[in-house]
Structures are given as C-alpha cells and as structure tokens.
Amino acid sequence: MAAPWALALLELQKIDLRIRDLNTRLTLLPKERRRIADAKAAIDAEVEHYRKKVKATELAIRQAESEVNTIEHSIQKLQQQSALVKKNAEYQTMMAEIAMSRKRIGELETTALEQYDQLEKQQEDLKRQTAEASARIRALKAEWMEFDQLEKEVRQEITTQQQSRTVAAGKIEKSLVERYDSLLKEGDTTPVSPITDGICGNCFLKLTPQTMTHARRGAVTECDHCRHLVYLEDL
Numbered sequence: 250m251a252a253p254w255a256l257a258l259l260e261l262q263k264i265d266l267r268i269r270d271l272n273t274r275l276t277l278l279p280k281e282r283r284r285i286a287d288a289k290a291a292i293d294a295e296v297e298h299y300r301k302k303v304k305a306t307e308l309a310i311r312q313a314e315s316e317v318n319t320i321e322h323s324i325q326k327l328q329q330q331s332a333l334v335k336k337n338a339e340y341q342t343m344m345a346e347i348a349m350s351r352k353r354i355g356e357l358e359t360t361a362l363e364q365y366d367q368l369e370k371q372q373e374d375l376k377r378q379t380a381e382a383s384a385r386i387r388a389l390k391a392e393w394m395e396f397d398q399l400e401k402e403v404r405q406e407i408t409t410q411q412q413s414r415t416v417a418a419g420k421i422e423k424s425l426v427e428r429y430d431s432l433l434k435e436g437d438t439t440p441v442s443p444i445t446d447g448i449c450g451n452c453f454l455k456l457t458p459q460t461m462t463h464a465r466r467g468a469v470t471e472c473d474h475c476r477h478l479v480y481l482e483d484l
C-alpha cells in the first residue's frame with residue numbers, strides 16, 4: 250500500500266481529474282451547438298433554394314399570362330379598327346398583325362404548359378425537401394436538447410465533486426494541498442504519480458537513489474526532474 254499522504258492526495262486527485270474532465274466536456278459544448286446551428290442553417294438554405302425555384306416559375310407563368318392578356322387586348326383593338334378601315338392594304342396589314350399576335354399567344358401558351366409541368370415538379374420537390382428538412386431539424390433539435398440536458402448534469406456533478414473535494418482536501422495538511430494545487434494548475438498532467446521501476450510516472454525519467462530512499466521511507470517525495478509528487482505503490 251502507498252504512504253498515507255499519497256493515498257489522501259490520490260483521493261483528492263481522483264476528484265480533480267474528474268472535475269477537469271467535466272470542465273473539458275463543457276468547453277466542447279459551444280462547438281457542438283455551433284455545429285447543430287450550422288447544420289440547421291444549411292437545411293434552411295436548401296429548402297429556400299427549392300422555394301425560390303417555385304417562385305421563379307410562378308412569376309414566369311404570371312408574366313406569360315399577363316403578356317397573353319395584353320396581346321389579346323391589342324387583337325381586339327385591331328379587330329375593331331379593321332372594321333372601320335377602307336383601304337385594302339391597310340386592312341391586310343392589320344390582319345397580318347393579328348395573325349402574328351395569335352401566333353405569339355400560341356407560343357406563350359405552349360411555354361406556359363411546359364412551365365406548369367415544371368411548376369408541378371418543383372412543387373413536389375419542395376414538398377419532399379420540406380418534409381425531409383423538418384425530419385432532420387427535429388433530429389437536430391433533439392440533439393440540442395440532449396446537450397442542454399448533458400450540460401445540466403455535468404454542472405450538477407461539478408458542484409457535487411467540488412463538495413467532495415473540500416472534504417478530501419480538509420483531510421490533508423494545508424501546505425501539501427497548496428503544493429499539489431500548484432502542480433494541478435500546470436495543466437494536463439497529474440500532480441501525483443506512482444514510481445515504477447525507479448521511474449517517475451509523470452515525466453518517465455529515472456529518480457536518483459536518494460529520492461528513492463526518501464520514497465521508500467514513505468515521506469512526501471518529489472521527482473528530481475519534473476518536481477511532481479511521486480510515491481511507491483507498495484511500500
């Protein structure tokens with residue numbers, strides 16, 4: 250068994266590593282949320298793309314219909330005028346103009362039929378895309394809510410772990426806790442590490458014989474190289 254000071258610090262370290270892990274999870278959440286928001290924006294943009302296609306075709310059809318109305322109106326006018334015309338040449342010109350206008354209406358109507366077919370297809374595409382999009386958005390919303398729940402749980406656990414930490418730290422001499430805390434603040438490493446075959450568990454360098462003797466006595470020992478606290482698992 251390890252020395253009592255090491256066992257007490259290991260208990261504290263276990264809590265701190267858990268808190269560190271929980272905090273890391275919290276730092277990942279904004280990125281996850283951004284990913285979900287971006288995915289939703291992409292889906293919205295996709296649906297909008299299909300909606301715009303429908304709107305463009307609807308507009309083209311309305312424009313064609315309006316053009317047909319205008320031409321029909323001008324044909325009516327020409328017909329009224331032609332009844333009053335005396336000269337044959339002038340009459341023929343008017344008739345030719347009417348014939349050309351009718352031809353143009355015919356073309357517009359053919360195009361309109363194609364546009365109606367296109368519109369129907371585009372409306373189906375939009376409907377399908379909207380349905381798919383809402384299913385995907387539902388999944389994203391569920392994922393978002395899972396992250397909300399996860400965050401809540403993580404924050405609750407951090408609070409609980411911090412309470413346990415106060416208790417665990419209270420069992421250890423204040424100056425030793427301070428030493429440990431400064432090592433903990435260094436970052437990703439573990440402040441207290443085991444010695445294996447005379448090697449520090451933190452920096453993996455060989456400890457001096459004096460340090461090994463110190464550790465064998467069960468005294469508070471630090472690595473000659475990285476200054477982390479080191480202990481023997483079996484005294």
Ligand SMILES: [Zn+2]
Pocket residue numbers: 449450451452453454472473474475476477
């Ligand atoms: Zn070391």
